[in-house]
Amino acid sequence: MGNAKQTIARRAAQELRDGQIINLGIGLPTMIANYVPAGIDVVIQTENGGIGVGPAPAPGCEDRDRANAGNQPITLVAGGSYFDSATSFAMIRGGHVDSTFLGTLQVDEEGNIANWIVPGGLLAGMGGAMDLVTGAKIVHIVTEHCARDGSSKLMQRCTFPLTGANEADVIITERAVLRRFAHRGWVLEEVAAGYSLADIAACTELAYTVADDVKLDAFGADEAAAEKAARSVLGL
Amino acid sequence: MSIAIGGFIGQGDPLTLIDYLKTMDVGDLTVYENDAGYRDRGTVELVNQGKVKKIVASHVGTTPDIAKAMNEGRLEVEATPQGTLAEMLRCGGAGLGGFLTPTGIGTIAEEGKQIVELNGRPFILVPAARCDIALVRAHRGDTWGNLIFRGTSRNFNVPAAMCADYVIAEVENLYTMGELDPEAIHTSGIFVDAVVRANVSYCTVRDEPLEAAARSK
Structure with missing residues (x-):
């Protein structure tokens, strides 16, 4: 589903609140930065040592000393600044970052997150993810609902090594939005266009309850329509 | 021998010093660095030469040869959370024995480590890293070793410059003492033992255009 990532990024941007300091994972x-709603002003921190990340520089204006943690060229907005890695993680671990958005391989019923290594796979490393899930006040997991083999990434219990235990607060996929509460656990709050409550139940392994005011067709309509149009053009 | 190396996947990597290390007859190195460089440049070159036995890093995914070296058993990688690694180096330079971090509780990062409960919250006790040598790169430096970094190239260069018995800085622009604004120094020369000029082709911004510098000589 080619538009899944756009759907997720667009819906995730709706979580942003004016004045928040946020950190966005790689990929x-x-x-999400492309979909910040009008009237919402957020400050983006990049863990390699910058705050106030702005739009990408114009072609030809890239600067090797101004890049994000994924090595993409950046600019800073007014008020932004640079700092060293120890200071950057003082910000992150110290609870000064309001919210982080990270992809994942697995997330489970207890809010455990596994996003850095597949057993038997190649080791890349956790980078700053363990610090981010520990230190950020709200941890948003933004991911496609299912893995490539069709299995649910929203599991009863993570089977891969964890990035953080009991840290996930919100899950946003191309199909649904779930939020975790201290006593209720995961609550299904929104279902995307093109999916039913039964569809979500069929592709979700972690236990959840459905919110009384669950919103159906809550998001993703634009992408679903675009996908449908594209498929009809292709004669599929 | 242990070496701390500054930089972040190419941003502020001390490539001039790494190039020099490539020509030296050294081996069995343990490297403390955020990563192993970017693509085929950086510490990965020392790994390919067989000089490195172990890397303590947060992420080695930007240098494909590292995976190969690990698979062939030529290299050990100790994956360490990025903030933990930065603080290990900072503490090593600050005379601290270690520190308590909440990062990694409930994950394999706590394996083999002591857990300390403080105010009802568990922390991992992480020993500081004190290295023999550190290699860093700065935008400006003076002959006493005062350093000024530029943009996101500051990164691990600051904690790396603190943590070693002998610290070598390569600088894009070299000044005599007194020429740099004392208010603008990021790393005091107290931490730095030697300063060399960075290879011109690795410089991002020269304070003075090269042609002008050549003319004035």
């Missing part, structure tokens, strides 16, 4: 989470 899909970085796309």
